[in-house]
Structures are given as structure tokens and as C-alpha cells.
Amino acid sequence: xxxxxINSLCDVVRECSYGLHKxxxxxxxxxxxxxxxxHRLKKANVxxxxxxxxxxxxxxxxxxxxxxxxxxVSSELIVELKAVRSVNDDHVAQLLGYLRGSGKRYGLFQxxxxxxxxxxVCLGFGCLAFCVFLCFFVAKMIIQ
Numbered sequence: 001x002x003x004x005x006i007n008s009l010c011d012v013v014r015e016c017s018y019g020l021h022k023x024x025x026x027x028x029x030x031x032x033x034x035x036x037x038x039h040r041l042k043k044a045n046v047x048x049x050x051x052x053x054x055x056x057x058x059x060x061x062x063x064x065x066x067x068x069x070x071x072x073v074s075s076e077l078i079v080e081l082k083a084v085r086s087v088n089d090d091h092v093a094q095l096l097g098y099l100r101g102s103g104k105r106y107g108l109f110q111x112x113x114x115x116x117x118x119x120x121v122c123l124g125f126g127c128l129a130f131c132v133f134l135c136f137f138v139a140k141m142i143i144q
Contacts, residue, residue: 006106009046009077013108016040030083034070037081047074054078056101067098078104082111 020036034050041048052072056064071079080095087109095107 006076009074010106010108012044012046013037013041013073013077013079016044016046017110028083030081033083034081037079038071041071041073048072054098054102054104057103064101067102069098076104076106078102078107080107080109082109084111087111 017037017040020033020040024032024036038048038050049072050070051068053066054069054072056067058064069078070081073079078095078098080091080098082091084091091111092109095109099105099107
């Protein structure tokens with residue numbers, strides 16, 4: 001998938017997520033946000049699979065098992081959602097590990113705190129080895 005297409009896909013995910021956050025506000029379990037985002041993406045005619053089994057590969061190509069991405073969008077974008085007070089290094093490492101192990105190049109990390117939806121984009125370059133964080137907080141949307 002070319003970068004313009006993945007950027008457009010990320011825009012759709014962010015817009016759907018923002019609309020959901022605006023409607024639900026805060027205080028729900030993570031599962032509610034995952035179900036809601038998947039529902040809104042499907043309404044927007046975007047292919048999305050919840051808890052999608054994505055194979056993880058060793059460096060020689062051997063499949064080691066599957067990871068379960070919160071949302072796997074258009075067979076290209078791994079979306080991880082967290083409903084936590086604050087993000088920590090383990091949350092970021094999880095998405096980076098998913099990208100490295102699966103060989104997928106694109107990931108989107110979202111976390112919801114009390115009144116705020118935070119989003120970050122992670123783009124991996126290279127076959128299985130490198131993942132570069134372009135920007136940690138691409139968007140910070142505050143709901144009054």
C-alpha cells in the first residue's frame with residue numbers, strides 16, 4: 001500500500017475514532033471502544049477485523065504463532081487501543097513488537113484517558129527489521 005493510501009486510511013480511522021469518542025465520551029471499558037470503532041469503520045466501508053490473528057515470523061520466515069491485533073484494518077494497518085490513564089513504554093513497545101514480528105509496515109496507537117483521545121502513528125520501514133516512530137502524538141483531541 002502506498003503512503004498516500006495509508007495516510008488516507010489513518011485519517012478515516014482517526015475520524016471514526018473521534019466521532020465515537022465525541023459520542024461516548026469517557027468511562028467505558030476498552031472493549032466498548034474497540035467494538036464501536038470497528039462498527040463505525042464498517043459503516044464507512046472499511047475492511048476491519050477485530051482480534052485478527054496476524055502471523056509472527058522468525059528472521060528465517062518460520063511462523064512462530066499469531067498475535068491478536070485489536071483491529072486489523074484493510075489487511076495493512078494494525079490498530080491498538082487502550083483505555084488507560086496514561087500511556088507507558090510497554091504500550092508503545094507492544095505495537096512496535098507487533099509490527100516487527102508480523103512484518104506489517106503500518107500501525108496506529110490510540111489511548112483514551114479521562115477526557116482526551118490521543119493518537120499516534122507508527123510507520124515501519126524495511127522488511128522485518130525497522131520501525132520508525134514518526135510522531136508520537138499526531139492528534140490530541142480534547143472533549144469538553
